[in-house]
Amino acid sequence: MADTVTGLELRSKVTSAGKLELSLEPVTLEAPGDDEVIVRVQAAPINPSDLGLLIGPADVASMVAGGTADRPTLTLDVPAERMGMLKARIDQSLPVGNEGAGEVIAAGANVTDLLGKTVGMLGGAMYTQVRKLPAKDCVPLKDGQTAADGASMFVNPLTALGFVETMRMEGHTAIVHTAAASNLGQMLNRICIADGVPLVNVVRSAEQADILRAIGATHIVDSTAPDFRDALTDAIAETVATIAFDAIGGGKLGGQILGAMEAAASRSAAEYSRYGSTTFKQLYIYGALDTGPTVLNRNFGFSWAVSGWLLTPFMGKAGREVVGRMRGRVVDELTTTFASNYTRTIGLAEALNPDVLAAYNRKATGEKYLIDPSR
């Protein structure tokens, strides 16, 4: 029998009794197959998309801590009205963490060249001390690059590049982005500056505007400023942006962006049309920082669409060649265009500390947590 590798893994379970339980569970990995590797995970980011699986439906205010110092647990209430949409995950202990990076500590016969290398990984279940996965889901980092450098090389970089690809595929020439001072938003600015794509950044504070100004963003509008609507319309008129990507989802902001696009289009309209302008306006909702309802006042005619946007189906539609080009660019520009900033690094057990969880669950723009399970 082959040697085995053991470690702890973070799990999230919704019980049929309406509780969400977070815990660290032991995992034992058999030796890797011929095309597999085992990685000691050293860095895995907490993305908003991870929080959906980790905590999503539960009421954070109801958090109760338990377990031991090494293996803490947290139990949260799930409001009854949210249980319906969780049917497919009831009583399943689910691993969490979309992406991460670490050192290859075991490699199958066909991939021994990876042994000892630091690699970035995509594939889920990354909030774990040891992870076995196909070598093809690993990207070796360059000399001098750390696990922290490679931890976020998939979700944010490919999403930001995906926005620009979507813009081109659908015939638009400029973009509006919300929550624009996020790590993702900063990457998008660097891409758009390099590619000459006009970008309108919508932020929620003067501090966030400063972050973007410092990296060279030109069009920045603050949704908390009294002249927000006029400033947004001016920026859209100047850039001729007709596609928007919205991380927030809930509330009126998405509809306000479509309204500003319509107002910008109407400035140049010669003739009255009761159905609004013929300019097609697209709003993509790709996140849910506000899980409340989306409210559309529909003061933007009939030539518009609001749609969900997700990375995986986009990559399926874009095809292998486009995705290959995107991934190549991420590797080439990992520590420049696609550099991430983490405000705090925590261990696996710390991730289940009530105060720490409350902090990273706020999803405050500019704050970003990294888990280092090897701590």
Added chain:
Amino acid sequence: MADTVTGLELRSKVTSAGKLELSLEPVTLEAPGDDEVIVRVQAAPINPSDLGLLIGPADVASMVAGGTADRPTLTLDVPAERMGMLKARIDQSLPVGNEGAGEVIAAGANVTDLLGKTVGMLGGAMYTQVRKLPAKDCVPLKDGQTAADGASMFVNPLTALGFVETMRMEGHTAIVHTAAASNLGQMLNRICIADGVPLVNVVRSAEQADILRAIGATHIVDSTAPDFRDALTDAIAETVATIAFDAIGGGKLGGQILGAMEAAASRSAAEYSRYGSTTFKQLYIYGALDTGPTVLNRNFGFSWAVSGWLLTPFMGKAGREVVGRMRGRVVDELTTTFASNYTRTIGLAEALNPDVLAAYNRKATGEKYLIDPSR
């Protein structure tokens, strides 16, 4: 100099002072060009899409009658916050009425065969006693068909056919329709029954359900019934409808339909996905019976779109061949599939009677007004 033809025409004007003025203005038509005809209009329907131009932004409660019995006027207030989107029509006296039918009373040299014929017409400005237009915008009716038979041969029939064409073009196989007992909704039922397309009809009363049951509709759900959500989900699960056409626009109904589509898709899902099902769900908003905000609770994952739908851009996208086929079917089935029911016929002056206007502006399902300007 050629003979001229005179008559009265209904006009709508928004003034810079914030008033909407309705009046009957004299028109004088010169003899038609070689490819033109002059039609004595005998029937023109009041469609919801006409009301947008006729009254749309004004406050009906503020209506003040004036003028004479033959040439009445109505003056309404336009709320200040709605003036912004009317910029392009300020102080223009605009004719109204998308479609109509009547008798050809003068014809140009190349189209003398139309003289004396009853024709259906598309082209706007139909709430008028006499209308000059290109012969190509007229469709001669068959012997025995009246102007009332041909008055609504474009907007509703082509819209209903356009829904089915859109469904096919975008890869769906069944439809959800709201305000489903309308004239348009009844046509859509007859088309779907003939073509074998499963159709889920959403109505707002038991009476409306009865109307549809009488013409052979099978899937009817009443949004005022206590079990609405479950009934809607069941009907969608049974038909596998993934595209919806919504005449209402405002409120939560559109989002509830997407939610029911998602719930139906999740019934058969084997594995939990935090991003919802992969079933793509499309909601088209084609009307604004409720001009309030659209409220989407987004309990339907990320694979969805909500878009505006309008007949004219659809026909542009569908192309000449498809539109030709659609128009041919309308002519062939004018008094069967595409028969309209009018609950009241009024004259031009009557259209400016305050009580009459308040009645047709209610847009009650099952009520439909026809204007006969020759009265």
